[in-house]
Amino acid sequence: xxxxxxxxxxxxxxxxxxxxxxxxxxxxxxxxxxxxxxxxxxxxxxxxxxxxxxxxxxxxxxxxxxxxxxxxxxxxxxxxxxxxxxxxxxxxxxxxxxxxxxxxxxxxxxxxxxxxxxxxxxxxxxxxxxxxxxxxxxxxxxxxxxxxxxxxxxxxxxxxxxxxxxxxxxxxxxxxxxxxxxxxxxxxxxxxxxxxxxxxxxxxxxxxxxxxxxxxxxxxxxxxxxxxxxxxxxxxxxxxxxxxxxxxxxxxxxxxxxxxxxxxxxxxxxxxxxxxxxxxxxxxxxxxxxxxxxxxxxxxxxxxxxxxxxx
Numbered sequence: 627x628x629x630x631x632x633x634x635x636x637x638x639x640x641x642x643x644x645x646x647x648x649x650x651x652x653x654x655x656x657x658x659x660x661x662x663x664x665x666x667x668x669x670x671x672x673x674x675x676x677x678x679x680x681x682x683x684x685x686x687x688x689x690x691x692x693x694x695x696x697x698x699x700x701x702x703x704x705x706x707x708x709x710x711x712x713x714x715x716x717x718x719x720x721x722x723x724x725x726x727x728x729x730x731x732x733x734x735x736x737x738x739x740x741x742x743x744x745x746x747x748x749x750x751x752x753x754x755x756x757x758x759x760x761x762x763x764x765x766x767x768x769x770x771x772x773x774x775x776x777x778x779x780x781x782x783x784x785x786x787x788x789x790x791x792x793x794x795x796x797x798x799x800x801x802x803x804x805x806x807x808x809x810x811x812x813x814x815x816x817x818x819x820x821x822x823x824x825x826x827x828x829x830x831x832x833x834x835x836x837x838x839x840x841x842x843x844x845x846x847x848x849x850x851x852x853x854x855x856x857x858x859x860x861x862x863x864x865x866x867x868x869x870x871x872x873x874x875x876x877x878x879x880x881x882x883x884x885x886x887x888x889x890x891x892x893x894x895x896x897x898x899x900x901x902x903x904x905x906x907x908x909x910x911x912x913x914x915x916x917x918x919x920x921x922x923x924x925x926x927x928x929x930x931x932x933x934x935x936x937x
Contacts, residue, residue, distance in 0.1 A: 650695045652758065656682040656907050657854040659804050667806065667816040674802045675816060683796055683804045684901035685855055686843035687742035687862060688754065690720035690734050696754050697721070697732040700763050704730055706772075708753060708763075710745040710894045718840065718896040719745055740842040742862045742899040751795050751865050751900040752781065758902065759792035767792045783867070791906035794867075800903045801858070801866045809852035820859035821849040862899035 659681055666676040701708045704723075709732065713719035720738025725731050749770075756766030764770045767787050783794055796804075808814035808822070817823060844856040851858060858864075 650699050652692050652695050654688075654692070654758070654902060654907075655685040656904070657685045657804065657851075658682055659800070659807075659853045661807065661809055661812055661814065664803065664807060664812045664814070667802070669816060669818075675799055675807060677799050677803050679905065681800060681903055681905055682907050683800055683853075683855060683903045687857055687864060687899045687901045688751075689740055689843055690743045691739040693743040693746070693754065694721055694732045694734050696757055697730075700753070700757060701732070702730050703727050706749070706753065706763065707747075708750050712745045712894070712896070716745070716896060720840075738840075740845075741840040742843055742857070744840070744862055744896050744899050745894045746898060746900065747894045748795075748865045748900075750894070754900075755793045755795055755902055759787055767794045781867075788905065791904060793902050793904045796864070796866050796901055796903040798866045801864065801901075804853050804855050805851050805858035807852060817852075820851050820855070822852055823849070862897045865898070865900045 659677070662680055663678050664676055666672045667674055697709055704727070709721065709723055709730070710719075711723070713721040714723060714735075720735045720741055720743065722733050722735060723730055724733070752768045752770065753763040756763050756768060756770070759766035764772055767784055768781050769784065770781075784792070788794060805820040806816040806818070808817060840861065843861065844850075850856050
């Protein structure tokens, strides 16, 4: 099954993640990843890519418009630093803040609405997924308990929330399979690059070792992955929930499926972003949830290479 996407609103290609607890509706376009029970990628040591369930993953990275909706519902005081002032002061940031503590309001800079949100930390991404799951920031898919930055670098994905259709930060295997798997069977193999190719050129991805100009999501890749995702080989680095050692490489090798990198969970930079995943495009009512934990120890957050090229 290829490029299967939910169409739950009149906006083509978009699915609306909805809960009655939410102050606003945030639309997330998703791609459905199947071929359940695929093997790991043998070309990268047989460690990544196997997923034994079908799931939805963001077709694109989370955008400034989506993140602004989240901020306006949760960050009137910016208690947990969900907004970084670099989003406004930097030419690469796409979000403005107005008002004062308790009445902060947020808006998208002109022309930045459909660009990937940046200057976010792993913990900002966690709170975004919690909001999509329950309408709050401190509990949902992950339980934070008002701790802005976890000191023990450990967090849990709530198994019952996940199984009920809650939203998570894409795991490394979910991200890897969506990006590189050839699809169509459970032993199809993997592409080295996320646009179904063995090779990559400057026209295939928006990347660079230096900060450049972000393009709109989905507006640069010549081709999507097999499952219809975009920008997994360009734009920003994306947090996911794996553990990795230090890795280096040139901008060409950093776009390969074999490349992995690491950073501090609290880091917020111009080329850091994320995308989400879920078992369903629909967010269940928060009242259906109970707390059952599935531990995901996190010493550092995986970052798959998402460099940028100045245009």
